[in-house]
Amino acid sequence: MRFFTPRRAIVFAIIPLLLVLQAQAQGLPMVKASEVGMSQQALQRINEMTARNIEAGKHVGYVTMVARHGKIVHFEAAGTTGLNSKQKMQKDSLFRIFSMTKPVTTVAAMMLYEDGLFQLSDPVSNYIPELKDLVVFAEDGEHTPAPAITIEQLMTHTAGFTYGFTRDHPVDAQYQDVQLLRSGSSDEFIKKLAAIPLRFEPGTRYFYSVATDVLGVLVERLSGQTLAEFFAERIFQPLGMQDTFFEVPENKLPRFVTNHVWDYDAQKISLIPPERRNDYQNVAVYSGGGGLVSTAMDYMIFCEMLRAGGMYNGTRLLSPKTVQWMTMDHLSEQVRKHGADEFPSMHLYPGQSFGLGFGVIIKPGLSQVVSSKGEYSWGGAADTKFWIDPEEDLVAIILTQLMQSPWETRHEMKVATYQALEKLAGD
Numbered sequence: 001m002r003f004f005t006p007r008r009a010i011v012f013a014i015i016p017l018l019l020v021l022q023a024q025a026q027g028l029p030m031v032k033a034s035e036v037g038m039s040q041q042a043l044q045r046i047n048e049m050t051a052r053n054i055e056a057g058k059h060v061g062y063v064t065m066v067a068r069h070g071k072i073v074h075f076e077a078a079g080t081t082g083l084n085s086k087q088k089m090q091k092d093s094l095f096r097i098f099s100m101t102k103p104v105t106t107v108a109a110m111m112l113y114e115d116g117l118f119q120l121s122d123p124v125s126n127y128i129p130e131l132k133d134l135v136v137f138a139e140d141g142e143h144t145p146a147p148a149i150t151i152e153q154l155m156t157h158t159a160g161f162t163y164g165f166t167r168d169h170p171v172d173a174q175y176q177d178v179q180l181l182r183s184g185s186s187d188e189f190i191k192k193l194a195a196i197p198l199r200f201e202p203g204t205r206y207f208y209s210v211a212t213d214v215l216g217v218l219v220e221r222l223s224g225q226t227l228a229e230f231f232a233e234r235i236f237q238p239l240g241m242q243d244t245f246f247e248v249p250e251n252k253l254p255r256f257v258t259n260h261v262w263d264y265d266a267q268k269i270s271l272i273p274p275e276r277r278n279d280y281q282n283v284a285v286y287s288g289g290g291g292l293v294s295t296a297m298d299y300m301i302f303c304e305m306l307r308a309g310g311m312y313n314g315t316r317l318l319s320p321k322t323v324q325w326m327t328m329d330h331l332s333e334q335v336r337k338h339g340a341d342e343f344p345s346m347h348l349y350p351g352q353s354f355g356l357g358f359g360v361i362i363k364p365g366l367s368q369v370v371s372s373k374g375e376y377s378w379g380g381a382a383d384t385k386f387w388i389d390p391e392e393d394l395v396a397i398i399l400t401q402l403m404q405s406p407w408e409t410r411h412e413m414k415v416a417t418y419q420a421l422e423k424l425a426g427d
Contacts, residue, residue, distance in 0.1 A: 028071070036069045036071055037424075038066075040073070043073060045416045047078065049416050050064060053409075058409075059409070060269060061078060061082075061093075062399065063078075065397045065398075066396045066397075066420075067395045068395075081093060090255065091296065092297065094256045095295070095384060096280070097292050098381040098384065100292070100294075100385075101287065102289055105227070106155055106212065106326065107235065107357070108219045108230055108234065108235060109151070109155070111235075112219060112222050113322075119151075121150050121152065122150065122151050127221050128190060131190065132148075134146040134160075134194065134198055136198045137171050137198060147201065147203065150203075151215075153203055155211075156206065156331060158202065158204070158335060160200040160204075161193070171197055178192045184285070193214070204335065206348060207346055207347075211289075212357070214288075217288070231246075231292075238315045239305060239312050240313065244292055244294040244299070246291045247282070248281060256293070261403040262403070262404045280293055303386055306323055306388055307390070328360065349368070351367035351368070358376040359377055359378055360374070370414055374391055375389045375390070382401045383401075392418075396414070398413040
């Protein structure tokens with residue numbers, strides 16, 4: 001035992017060092033929470049929360065990550081990669097991030113904006129002429145000509161489009177009838193969209209929609225590249241994001257976790273039905289609104305670029321002023337509130353407004369969970385979430401894979417993160 005114990009001590013001493021070196025190799029140092037005004041012990045509540053929810057059958061697995069002042073203080077994987085799977089979730093597991101794609105697409109567009117290729121007030125039809133003669137839906141069938149949609153309206157979800165998730169409105173039903181989200185190419189997507197009336201007059205209300213998919217097509221038209229090529233060349237490769245893509249490479253498929261859905265009738269997690277599955281291979285349309293697969297580390301790198309004002313590890317994608325502008329409130333009070341009671345499932349959270357590609361907290365006291373003014377974020381359909389808090393200089397990410405989640409997963413992550421603060425950034 002005299003020889004065994006010291007060796008074990010050496011191994012246990014080396015493991016944290018290896019984790020730090022691994023993080024630093026990615027450009028993100030891992031430090032003790034106390035170095036950035038947080039409690040390591042209190043951060044364990046994130047692990048307790050994930051373990052509790054897995055045990056209760058609310059989720060199958062998670063990866064969670066927290067960084068402050070650009071330094072990682074929490075990075076954990078919990079559970080398994082799928083229902084009835086014995087494969088443990090790993091920190092580098094690949095997740096469908098769905099609408100967490102939208103901020104990436106908006107960053108891509110703003111890079112072209114900084115290149116001088118358009119103005120935010122420009123009509124989208126200047127660059128996508130198929131969208132020139134749109135009409136606004138009217139119940140009597142006498143659809144009225146629509147004002148020109150601007151590029152800024154695409155970024156703020158005020159362009160008048162919808163998503164077609166349900167058939168509760170004739171316009172949404174048309175989206176489903178033409179299988180808009182299953183188009184065979186981006187040109188086909190635009191052609192189908194142009195033939196369907198707008199649900200609302202552009203600029204009159206916020207309504208979550210395919211607008212960011214249109215923005216992705218705009219990036220393609222302006223750059224002359226596919227969205228996958230532009231992302232890889234201008235964003236992922238410069239930042240060192242090696243595990244973010246629209247199509248999962250064959251050699252990385254073993255890391256791709258299973259997607260699930262909450263079965264409300266059975267009150268339990270089920271596997272996604274075959275007709276709703278997407279294998280993320282042989283992709284026909286690179287969806288700027290929801291098509292990416294990523295890891296916690298890769299998405300943290302993207303968030304860190306934003307937190308640091310458009311630069312990461314010596315690589316600048318955007319100016320700090322552009323990032324500041326993107327993360328301001330871009331909705332008037334009238335536009336933000338218009339229709340909120342009619343369409344609550346497609347509206348914003350209390351206390352939240354919208355910038356360019358991000359939800360922005362404008363009244364944290366109304367947000368129903370601990371928050372900061374100016375915090376910006378977005379989530380994905382499989383119960384994923386990131387947020388960036390400039391006030392506390394903090395970034396957090398939670399990744400899981402549960403569609404139609406009934407749980408307050410994102411709020412639980414926020415509480416477990418913020419309760420670990422021992423010093424506010426201004427102290």
